Amino acid sequence: MERQDIHNSDMPVLCRNCEVRHRGLCGALEAGQLLALSRHTQMVRQEAGSELIANESEVHSYANVMRGVVKLSKMLEDGRQQVVGLQFAPDFLGRIYARHNNLTAEAASDVELCRIPKTALEKLVEEYPELEHRLHEQALRELDEARDWMVTLGRKTASEKVASFLWLIATHIDPVTEARRQEGLVESVTFDLPLSRTDIADFLGLTIETVSRQLTKLRKDGVIEVVNNRTFTVPDLERLETRCG
Amino acid sequence: MERQDIHNSDMPVLCRNCEVRHRGLCGALEAGQLLALSRHTQMVRQEAGSELIANESEVHSYANVMRGVVKLSKMLEDGRQQVVGLQFAPDFLGRIYARHNNLTAEAASDVELCRIPKTALEKLVEEYPELEHRLHEQALRELDEARDWMVTLGRKTASEKVASFLWLIATHIDPVTEARRQEGLVESVTFDLPLSRTDIADFLGLTIETVSRQLTKLRKDGVIEVVNNRTFTVPDLERLETRCG
DNA sequence: GGCCTTCTTTGATTAAGGTCAAGTGCGACG
DNA sequence: CGTCGCACTTGACCTTAATCAAAGAAGGCC
Numbered sequence A, B: 001m002e003r004q005d006i007h008n009s010d011m012p013v014l015c016r017n018c019e020v021r022h023r024g025l026c027g028a029l030e031a032g033q034l035l036a037l038s039r040h041t042q043m044v045r046q047e048a049g050s051e052l053i054a055n056e057s058e059v060h061s062y063a064n065v066m067r068g069v070v071k072l073s074k075m076l077e078d079g080r081q082q083v084v085g086l087q088f089a090p091d092f093l094g095r096i097y098a099r100h101n102n103l104t105a106e107a108a109s110d111v112e113l114c115r116i117p118k119t120a121l122e123k124l125v126e127e128y129p130e131l132e133h134r135l136h137e138q139a140l141r142e143l144d145e146a147r148d149w150m151v152t153l154g155r156k157t158a159s160e161k162v163a164s165f166l167w168l169i170a171t172h173i174d175p176v177t178e179a180r181r182q183e184g185l186v187e188s189v190t191f192d193l194p195l196s197r198t199d200i201a202d203f204l205g206l207t208i209e210t211v212s213r214q215l216t217k218l219r220k221d222g223v224i225e226v227v228n229n230r231t232f233t234v235p236d237l238e239r240l241e242t243r244c245g
Numbered sequence C: 001g002g003c004c005t006t007c008t009t010t011g012a013t014t015a016a017g018g019t020c021a022a023g024t025g026c027g028a029c030g
Numbered sequence D: 001c002g003t004c005g006c007a008c009t010t011g012a013c014c015t016t017a018a019t020c021a022a023a024g025a026a027g028g029c030c
Helices: A031-038 A118-127 A130-157 A156-170 A177-184 A197-206 A208-220 A237-242 B029-037 B118-127 B129-155 B156-171 B176-181 B197-203 B208-220 B237-241
Strands: A040-046 A051-053 A062-067 A068-074 A081-090 A103-109 A113-115 A189-191 A225-228 A231-234 B042-046 B051-053 B059-068 B069-075 B081-088 B104-107 B111-115 B189-192 B226-227 B231-234
Touching: A031 A103, A031 A118, A062 A118, A062 B197, A068 B129, A081 A130, A081 A156, A081 B129, A113 A118, A118 A130, A130 A156, A130 B069, A130 B081, A130 B129, A156 A177, A156 A189, A156 A197, A156 A208, A156 A231, A156 A237, A156 B156, A156 B208, A208 A225, A231 A237, B029 B118, B059 B118, B081 B129, B081 B156, B081 B197, B104 B189, B118 B129, B129 B156, B156 B176, B156 B189, B156 B197, B156 B208, B197 B208, B208 B226, B231 B237
Parallel strands: none
Antiparallel strands: A040 A113, A051 A103, A062 A113, A068 A081, A068 A103, A189 A231, A225 A231, B042 B111, B051 B104, B059 B111, B069 B081, B069 B104, B189 B231, B226 B231
16 A cells, blocks of 8 residues: 555665654664565554454464554453453564464554565565564563563452553553653653553453442542543552552 | 583484473474584473572573473562463473563472573574574463463453363373373373462462362362362363363 | 371351442434 | 433442361371
8 A cells, every 4th residue: 555666765765754663573674674574564554443353363464563552352252351462553463473363453542554464574584583583572572561461460459450551551652751751750641541441341350340430449549630531641650550559 | 410421423412312302492403403502401300399580580591391390470569479370391481581580480390491591592592593483482372371361360250260270280281191182082181280279379360268169169060080189180171171161 | 106287178257349220421413 | 402322430239259267188207
């Protein structure tokens, strides 16, 4: 769609303005390699709610998340659902080397993806070991996150779970703010929740009623201010962190 | 300790009898590469309960699990604990590239490890991309397992959790039996639990009392037979699987 | 073998969170 | 502008698993 033909430039036009180029997968690559990669990529937009990867489906392509939030989930046979991860730019989306997907990916917000066909990426990975290295690092990072979340799921109270979720969003939704927070420059943030109450409940292993009640409690305790159903302000992030257990 | 000097053989003596050579990390390597690797490795035994990796400690070495079960866990500040994974032969133990460990690893049973210093492995990985590929694949496998377990933690009942745990052990403790099971040749198994009730509870996000009660229930329902506290028989694995939710 | 410690089971009670049932608020759309 | 539909909140009640307490087993040690 937005694929570009490149002639006399060192770097693909598509990539030159790419916000995530220095962070994601592509950060591994030189101009020439970037060109090789970009020959196969395609920018696509998907609106909130659309299914990006169907469970059990054959893997045809991978993608980089460029903008927005992607929700990864699994379901038991009887319909009980668990959200097993969220992905933000510039995360890599898709389980490389697998023949079939073993989870469902859905656009939690409107998202922009940079897609690449399975075979194209796999060929490039063989050619540039640095690519595999990047993917490996991301897999390890996701593993760390998954294990951290296991602690939340297994050992935290409902109230701590909800606080942990808000903390996760507050510190992931906007990389710029987050960088400034880590330098101690930010103590208050306002953000839009990328998930519905149902999704939050499925992420936390709770019911929507319990999520709602805990949000009300956090509001009454002044830990959060509810701008509207989907946008919250956290006046004091440290205070929120304390509530995470 | 058991390091070998190799002269005129194609393959290190240490590796020649290694049970996991064809499966784990080393399966990636030719005789010559195996030799390079084995120059740095060291077989060590650790008895049940000993700490293999301390949380927050600096990473000095990695290891392959050769025999036994390793328990990975995380703790909240107030002492609540969550087991976030179990490792069996021939799993790789340690978070490569990280400066500091972010979890605790403990020998759940008596274990045998094939240790390799951090720098040695990292140098080899640079030299042999196939090694990184293997590590990447394991990271992805562990990520899949972690996410599957998130479903168990977040969405299953106490009874389903305990059944899921027994299922996990039954299908992982002995690779030979497991291979035969997958061919439909095995329906009944007997095995030793590598974890205490406390550890099981910490793995499932339950209390030991609840674990105990659910085991009693499974026993009364004939799903398991308790040989003794630590060894169980599952007469009908399919029946157990049904109980996993 | 007997005693002590530790692990495990069992029982009684409580509390956290789930379920069921009404509301409320808000955006979409006629 | 009204009303339909949906997401969310709130309340009453119930179930599950946690907590508290005690009694049994099992392993270690003299």
